[in-house]
Amino acid sequence: MSQAEPSICARAPGHGRAALLCAALAFLVGQAALGLALHRSWRVRDPEYGMRSERLRARLAERAPGRPLVVVLGTSRAAMGVRPGLLPANHRPGGPGPVVFNAGLVGAGSLLDMLCLRRLLAEGFRPDCVLIEVWPWSLSAGTARQLASIPPERLAPDDWTTLRPLGAEPGPNYYPWWHECVPCLSYRTTLLNQLAPSWVIPDKRQNENWNRLDEWGWLRRPTAAESRTGDRAFMNRLRAAYAEHLNHFAASDDARRTYAELFDLCRREKIAAALFIMPDYFLPDYDPASREAADEFLRRLSREHDLPLVDARDWASPDQFCEGVHLTHAGAAAFTERFGREVVQPYLDGESLSRLWPPGSLNTAPRRGD
Amino acid sequence: MLFCSEQFFLFFLVVFAAYWAMPWPRARVWWLLAASFTFYASWNHWLALIIFVSTSLDYLIGRALDASSRSRLRRLLVGVSVAANLGLLAYFKYANFFLQSLEQGLHAAGATVSLPVLQVILPIGISFYTFEAINYTVDVYRRRVPAERRFAHFLLFITFFPHLVAGPIVRARDFLPQIRRPKRWDWVRLHLGAQFFLLGLFKKAVIADRMAEFADPVFGNPGLYGGGATWVAVLAYALQIYCDFSGYTDMAIGCAHLLGYKLARNFDRPYLSANPSEFWRRWHISLSGWLRDYLFIPLGGSRGGRWQTGRNLMLTMTLGGLWHGASWTFVAWGALHGGLLVAHRGFRSWCERRPRLDRLLRTSPGTALRVATTFLAVCAGWVFFRATTFEGAALIFRRLASWRSGLWPDESLGSFWCLAALTVICQVLGRPGVWPSLARRLPAPVLGFGYAAVLMLALLLTPDGSNKVFIYFQF
Numbered sequence: 001m002s003q004a005e006p007s008i009c010a011r012a013p014g015h016g017r018a019a020l021l022c023a024a025l026a027f028l029v030g031q032a033a034l035g036l037a038l039h040r041s042w043r044v045r046d047p048e049y050g051m052r053s054e055r056l057r058a059r060l061a062e063r064a065p066g067r068p069l070v071v072v073l074g075t076s077r078a079a080m081g082v083r084p085g086l087l088p089a090n091h092r093p094g095g096p097g098p099v100v101f102n103a104g105l106v107g108a109g110s111l112l113d114m115l116c117l118r119r120l121l122a123e124g125f126r127p128d129c130v131l132i133e134v135w136p137w138s139l140s141a142g143t144a145r146q147l148a149s150i151p152p153e154r155l156a157p158d159d160w161t162t163l164r165p166l167g168a169e170p171g172p173n174y175y176p177w178w179h180e181c182v183p184c185l186s187y188r189t190t191l192l193n194q195l196a197p198s199w200v201i202p203d204k205r206q207n208e209n210w211n212r213l214d215e216w217g218w219l220r221r222p223t224a225a226e227s228r229t230g231d232r233a234f235m236n237r238l239r240a241a242y243a244e245h246l247n248h249f250a251a252s253d254d255a256r257r258t259y260a261e262l263f264d265l266c267r268r269e270k271i272a273a274a275l276f277i278m279p280d281y282f283l284p285d286y287d288p289a290s291r292e293a294a295d296e297f298l299r300r301l302s303r304e305h306d307l308p309l310v311d312a313r314d315w316a317s318p319d320q321f322c323e324g325v326h327l328t329h330a331g332a333a334a335f336t337e338r339f340g341r342e343v344v345q346p347y348l349d350g351e352s353l354s355r356l357w358p359p360g361s362l363n364t365a366p367r368r369g370d
Numbered sequence: 371m372l373f374c375s376e377q378f379f380l381f382f383l384v385v386f387a388a389y390w391a392m393p394w395p396r397a398r399v400w401w402l403l404a405a406s407f408t409f410y411a412s413w414n415h416w417l418a419l420i421i422f423v424s425t426s427l428d429y430l431i432g433r434a435l436d437a438s439s440r441s442r443l444r445r446l447l448v449g450v451s452v453a454a455n456l457g458l459l460a461y462f463k464y465a466n467f468f469l470q471s472l473e474q475g476l477h478a479a480g481a482t483v484s485l486p487v488l489q490v491i492l493p494i495g496i497s498f499y500t501f502e503a504i505n506y507t508v509d510v511y512r513r514r515v516p517a518e519r520r521f522a523h524f525l526l527f528i529t530f531f532p533h534l535v536a537g538p539i540v541r542a543r544d545f546l547p548q549i550r551r552p553k554r555w556d557w558v559r560l561h562l563g564a565q566f567f568l569l570g571l572f573k574k575a576v577i578a579d580r581m582a583e584f585a586d587p588v589f590g591n592p593g594l595y596g597g598g599a600t601w602v603a604v605l606a607y608a609l610q611i612y613c614d615f616s617g618y619t620d621m622a623i624g625c626a627h628l629l630g631y632k633l634a635r636n637f638d639r640p641y642l643s644a645n646p647s648e649f650w651r652r653w654h655i656s657l658s659g660w661l662r663d664y665l666f667i668p669l670g671g672s673r674g675g676r677w678q679t680g681r682n683l684m685l686t687m688t689l690g691g692l693w694h695g696a697s698w699t700f701v702a703w704g705a706l707h708g709g710l711l712v713a714h715r716g717f718r719s720w721c722e723r724r725p726r727l728d729r730l731l732r733t734s735p736g737t738a739l740r741v742a743t744t745f746l747a748v749c750a751g752w753v754f755f756r757a758t759t760f761e762g763a764a765l766i767f768r769r770l771a772s773w774r775s776g777l778w779p780d781e782s783l784g785s786f787w788c789l790a791a792l793t794v795i796c797q798v799l800g801r802p803g804v805w806p807s808l809a810r811r812l813p814a815p816v817l818g819f820g821y822a823a824v825l826m827l828a829l830l831l832t833p834d835g836s837n838k839v840f841i842y843f844q845f
């Protein structure tokens with residue numbers, strides 16, 4: 001458009017006025033429609049959670065009311081490592097059985113675990129048991145650091161009622177009313193990640209966190225198909241990058257407090273809970289003092305809240321890790337088979353997880369016949 | 371506060387609503403002044419104080435120039451104003467550059483000295499507002515404009531927030547009378563302003579920032595990429611800088627129209643220029659006009675012989691290059707354009723003596739060839755403009771000239787070609803009369819829906835990150 005004089009750009013003042021008013025109206029209607037969609041659907045606001053919630057609803061719809069529901073909460077290690085679709089319990093022959101579902105979220109810590117459970121409850125899901133993955137490396141992050149890693153547009157106004165008591169406050173540039181007024185700007189990263197991910201700048205691209213999510217909540221990343229742990233140079237680089245975590249364990253008070261709240265919530269809602277630790281490739285690389293500190297923290301957390309603790313850190317062989325943190329597809333299958341056999345199935349069969357995995361102690365195998 | 375940020379949208383909404391709600395013209399001027407200082411202070415409070423002090427000095431000098439008839443005193447006053455403005459620019463923008471260059475020169479000569487590095491922040495937009503202040507005092511000195519009597523009006527001329535940080539460079543004779551003129555709500559003008567703002571936002575958010583994804587990795591590490599990726603990066607940067615800067619200018623012009631002001635045009639489809647001289651009449655028009663009127667013509671312009679004209683062109687363009695940034699690569703960029711202008715003058719006079727060739731070059735294929743050649747020459751200049759070192763620029767040129775394989779950008783090339791095609795469509799629509807006649811024929815609801823769609827698309831594609839800073843903000 002050339003920088004023409006006003007007189008030649010519009011046919012008459014009436015035409016310009018009508019065009020501008022129509023534009024304003026169309027824009028407002030568009031924003032209102034988008035705002036409504038964001039309010040009504042987690043799929044639009046937080047696709048990673050929303051797609052899991054949709055799949056869980058679909059799985060529950062296939063079962064009779066009253067069937068047991070077991071939900072796995074945790075980080076991407078759990079999201080990519082637990083394949084409920086392979087559990088026999090989810091495919092029990094001869095009728096509707098229980099539902100075991102993976103609700104792990106990428107980058108989760110205690111804060112996102114808490115949010116995830118709150119949202120599930122608010123949506124009407126009533127888990128009978130939650131299996132909560134605790135990852136020692138994530139425990140050092142305080143509330144502010146955990147919150148900083150959650151894009152604010154993923155959070156609904158109701159989420160703040162969960163977050164505020166945990167000491168989480170929105171940053172100075174977060175204006176909830178503005179977010180809701182102009183959603184196509186405020187939620188642009190989320191929306192673009194869904195509509196045209198290749199237009200999102202690479203470090204804000206999140207669609208891999210929900211693309212290829214299977215119907216039981218397992219995140220099937222194509223990059224995790226093969227193991228790279230045979231590449232020594234690559235693994236040494238990773239080891240150097242993770243040195244801080246391997247050599248210095250420090251649990252923040254915030255993480256401890258958030259977990260305490262999460263366990264209290266489970267107790268109030270009469271949800272059975274158990275803690276588990278995912279396989280850890282770097283287990284031999286820990287500084288002994290650091291590992292002992294992490295172990296002691298986990299034992300104490302489990303003991304204080306009287307929760308079973310499953311130590312699955314050595315349940316996978318090195319070639320079952322794709323890059324030392326997440327399990328390969330085959331590794332996830334093998335891990336899930338054992339996890340199902342030694343944790344999920346006993347719970348579904350009515351056994352006490354606290355007896356099999358006594359609180360306050362780190363056991364890599366269930367205590368049977370005691 | 372960037373034009374494509376949430377903060378600016380909110381800020382402008384408040385300024386716009388309150389401005390038109392005020393019935394008193396004088397209150398509107400003060401309101402715009404307050405808004406302009408708030409806008410500038412959003413970067414740094416102290417820098418707002420600097421602009422206030424330097425503007426006050428220029429105001430007083432302007433008044434004194436107007437009142438005095440003694441030529442020696444007037445010359446002294448204009449000299450003080452020019453020196454103060456250029457001194458401010460030199461201190462904040464070039465002091466460290468000159469110190470570092472001096473140190474490197476001394477090292478090359480074998481001396482071991484270590485010159486200090488000044489801890490100064492570059493006041494945003496300083497290159498623009500100092501040039502505006504200089505054009506005012508020089509024009510008052512030349513008695514081409516009367517000195518502004520009202521301090522608030524003069525302050526608004528310099529600090530009017532749409533043009534404050536990245537131009538266009540406004541002239542006192544164009545802008546000051548507009549401040550005095552009473553403003554009335556005018557739908558035609560609002561329509562025009564909204565069109566400009568939308569167009570600018572779209573150029574910046576959709577095209578420029580996307581093109582940066584193709585250009586930045588290659589210019590950041592040219593050794594890793596092959597010839598194909600380097601060509602894509604150079605073309606992407608050519609589109610990025612055009613859409614970034616002209617997008618900013620369009621938004622500035624749009625904001626000004628929405629407040630009842632008209633800013634100078636700054637771009638006129640520059641990549642369709644058939645020669646370097648035409649390019650500079652279509653690219654950053656307000657700067658090239660300023661350089662012509664306040665540097666090239668005072669140096670003698672083209673009144674002397676071929677050599678004097680060539681010297682004046684080289685000097686003007688080299689200083690123009692230095693104006694863009696405190697780096698020798700900018701100087702080289704300016705010198706390259708000076709060389710292109712001199713070469714074009716020589717080629718033109720050579721062609722004038724060969725009428726058949728001249729006619730051939732004026733046919734459609736000949737014009738297409740000239741446009742393509744000019745575009746490639748301009749792209750070569752952008753390599754110096756974008757590269758931070760001569761080594762980097764040389765590596766880019768080597769890659770451009772080779773078929774060496776290497777990495778490709780992470781991004782899909784589909785969006786590159788889509789956006790390049792979109793830029794071409796915008797250029798076609800930008801031909802005089804094309805867009806206005808189309809807009810006239812479209813029913814208002816269709817036009818309105820189109821505006822809303824463009825706005826939503828631009829907002830949706832506004833990048834969420836640090837790369838949305840306008841390139842020309844650093845100048």
